[in-house]
Amino acid sequence: MSLIAGNLAIVQRLLDSDQIVWAVIGGAAAHLYGDRRPLNDIDVLVQRGSLSRVVTLLQHSHKAVQSDGSRVIWRGIKLFEDLTVRCGGLSHPFWLDEPMQHHRRRMPLLGAQVFVAAPEDIVAHKLLLQRGPEQGKHDVADVAGILRRHQLDLTYLTTRLQLMQALEIVRLRLHQLGVALP
Template sequence: MSLIAGNLGVVQRMLDANQKRWAVCAGCAAHLYGDRRPIQDVDILVATGELGDVVKLLQQQQKAVQFDGQRILWRGIKVFDDLSIRRGARLHPFVLDDMVLSHLRRIPLLGSQVAVLAPEDVLAHKVVLGRGAEQGKHDLADAAGIIRRQQLDLDYLRQRVEAMNAGAVAVDALAKLGVEI
């Protein structure tokens, strides 16, 4: 078992045992729903304001974590409580809200049964980020892979885009990828 797989198991068991709301997100979620590029790390989104509690839970298990107030880093695992995107003066909020929670899925990943954001949530976040190979990122490739491999709930995708205050940005990016919402 890889180092990341073992660490993911530790975090999954700890978060579930302490009844924390959480989900795998970002590139690792895109890996599950789209192109299977290698997993470099596992990003986890927890409820707003929970990072301090997660740090304490990890420290209680004698885990040495890095915490800068916005994210936790621990041996291939990154934990966030806010994945909102700021573009100039515009904020595109993305947190573990009730809408996201109601669409979570439990999927096996690296030997653990993990909560994962719905493909529509991952897709909306990726197209708003909109980064490609020229920035050394995979957002647009991940979005294309999700679209190719998933049957999307377009009503929910539309709701997520609206909740992110990302109408024009997301609608244009999705249209370029062949999805009309």
């Protein structure tokens, strides 16, 4: 974990110094907001159109990165600019839009001061994906942990789900977890 911690600090400094808008998402965000399960990697969402700049920043810092144009992987840190979910012939947009930027917050993670997407953003994305141990994921368990520790802003959660075109899909899943949207 200390290797990932050091790498996260490097990424945080590079993104902040270049004023790239970013936020930790996924399991690492769920770790901060919910149950403290071990982290295997850190997922970072960057503002659309900035992924190639991230590659350049890392390469100029003499870091060997892997990139396929949709993500950058460097030593336990995965950076994305679009995590749109496609299922059932539909697309559910998930990228660092203005509302997500407005609701993100700074929090300490592994010794670095990182931006973290709001718990509502994490809940929306994870409940849409709804992956479990059979896929090596913890989406529903992560959401349950977040719900135990946080009072969600249901107005913002509803807005996020509308932006993702996933309100009706996730509304039922939230109801099963004891959360009723307005």
